[in-house]
Amino acid sequence: MDNNKKKKSSKKTWIQYGIFAVVAITLYATGLHTEVIGFAQRGLLATGLMNPDVEEIAQARMNENENKAETATMPDPSQADFNFKLIDKEGNTKSLADFKGKVIFMNMWATWCPPCIAEMPSIAKLHEEMGDEVAFVMLSLDQDFEKAKAFDKRKGYDLPIYAPAGNLPAMYQSSAIPTTFIIDAEGNLALTHKGMADYSDPDFKKFLKSLQ
Structure with missing residues (x-):
């Protein structure tokens, strides 16, 4: 009796492993594993632990501006590089400038x-709320730009998606993606954040408004 139970239990376990394997292979074959993992990671985003410390950055910028006012005028080392060409959804070439x-x-x-994928809904929400005030450049690093455009259309985000028209300037080369760069209205690189974040957070919106 015990042997029969063990055999049935073992058989059931192998069947479960088989089902998991089939699901995993199907997800990878269809490319949906990325979205499944991304969906799972949104739980981490909800904690706010991955968000940039915009309050600290804002305070540092304030202190920097006060120091500049007291010293001679010098070139700003944080000036953003606008010599960067982009290709939009329609195939037109634009410049960051x-x-x-x-x-x-x-x-x-x-x-x-x-x-x-995990942070994309928060970016879409931010774009919906601040798209008239802030210029959004969603730079796809996909080898096939059509995949990025198809993804945006399928999800209904309607984000301003671009592909690089040439090599990335040194300032925007990153060892990780996603990486987000925020440039203020005066052309200074105000924030570089490597990794995902919840960009629909009220503190982040307030930070963007302070850069106008």
């Missing part, structure tokens, strides 16, 4: 990157 004078939210992402 086209957005000069506005706060720029530039996010480097890819459809194969789970953390990128």
Whole structure:
């Protein structure tokens, strides 16, 4: 009796492993594993632990501005590099310089990157609320730009998606994605955040408004 129970239990376990394996293979084959992992990672985003410390950054900028007022004028080392060409959804070539004078939210992402997928809904929400005040540059690093455009359309985000038209300037080269760069209205690189974040957070919106 005990042997029969053990055999049945073992058989049941192997069946479960088989089902898990089939599901895993199916997800990988269809590319949906990225979205499943990204969905799971949104729970971590909800804690706010991954968000940039914008209060600390704002205070540091304030102190820096006060120090500048007391010293001789010198070149700003945090000046953003606007010599960067982009290709939009329609295939038109643009320059980052086209957005000069506005706060720029530039996010480097890819459809194969789970953390990128995890933070995308918060970016879409931020774009919906601040798209008229802030220039959004969603820079796809997919080898096939059509995949990025198809993903955006399928999800209904309607985000301003671009592909790099050439090599990334040294300032925007990152060892991790997603990486987000925030450029203030005066053309200074105000924030570089590597990793995912909840960009619909009220503190982050307040931070963007302070850069206008």
